[in-house]
Amino acid sequence: MDSRDSQVPDDAAFGPHYDDLPDGVVITDAEGLVVVFNRAAERITELPAAGALGRQLDEALPLLDLEGRLWWACTDPYGGLAIRTGQPETRLLLPDGRDVLVTARYVREHGGGPIARVVIGLRDTSARARVERRHADLIATVAHELRSPLTSVKGFTATLLAKWERFTDDQRKLMLETVDADADRVTRLIAELLDIARIDSGRLQLGCYPIDLADLVTEQVAGMIAAGQSAERFDVQSIDLPAVWADPDKLRQVVANLLENAVRHGEGRVTISFKELTEPEDDERKGEGPPMIAMTVDDEGPGIPEAMLGRVFTRFWRGNRRGGTGLGLYIVKGIVEAHGGSITVGRAPGGGARFRFTMPAA
Missing domain, CATH: 3.30.565.10 (Histidine kinase-like ATPase, C-terminal domain)
Structure with a gap:
């Protein structure tokens, strides 16, 4: 049996296999000792599970906030008010300086007594960074693609409004045809963006x-x-x-x-x-x-x-x-x-x- 499974809390025995989870999971017992350190936690932190199991949380998983303070010392999971239920997702630093997203949930005895265990979730920031870069690229591309036809539409309409009498019918028709083509280009771009939003969210509706x-x-x-x-x-x-x-x-x-x-x-x-x-x-x-x-x-x-x-x-x-x-x-x-x-x-x-x-x- 893997050492990661030998010390899983009793009430988790019938729960999910922690090594099958995509996010890192670290669990400590009532004494603050690490009893679960799954494979995703190893991958994200690059710390071996064997070196974390059985150790105090602040030693097994040393984390710093963005100002360089010891996060466990600041949050004090096992102390403080008994009404605390955990910590929201926070961007923290691993010992080697890499970013990691951390959440913590405090599980208390009888719903309000001493802490029975702390469940920590770890997520790699690289996936979120990729999503943010894709969104930034999309915004930049859309802004660039919209600027050209809208500039053309604005230029031609402003010219026609200001100097209508100076142009022949053929010249006016040519300008209006250009405006119409550029409007179609904007419409196509908006339709593409809507399609992408539906595809990415899994909400593309089909009438087959x-x-x-x-x-x-x-x-x-x-x-x-x-x-x-x-x-x-x-x-x-x-x-x-x-x-x-x-x-x-x-x-x-x-x-x-x-x-x-x-x-x-x-x-x-x-x-x-x-x-x-x-x-x-x-x-x-x-x-x-x-x-x-x-x-x-x-x-x-x-x-x-x-x-x-x-x-x-x-x-x-x-x-x-x-x-x-x-x-x-x-x-x-x-x-x-x-x-x-x-x-x-x-x-x-x-x-x-x-x-x-x-x-x-x-």
């Missing part, structure tokens, strides 16, 4: 019903041709497929993003193909779950460097390209996975990029 994926792709291609793309640019290899079980608006968003990426950043012909994955031995199904429909988009451009393939679906990834928020493929991945599918990126037979996603068959 049977959709003909090949028909949806054909419609998207027809729209791109009507907008000025050459019909020779696309090769839709349509086959007889069962319908997919998907939210039509979200699925259209996925298809549109992948096709636009292939046209904008790729070269040559864009090939769209489909495959029904029904065989249990198919590696892409791994023999589990409902039959899936796979859609592949290949282009003939330079492709994506091997070293960057792992970053394609992360936030703000643009590769070596300029323009855009770098949020589109992150949203695509979130939408596909919310449907129970998956998406991959690799090299197409023609040397360009290959994006492949799956959706459950209806």
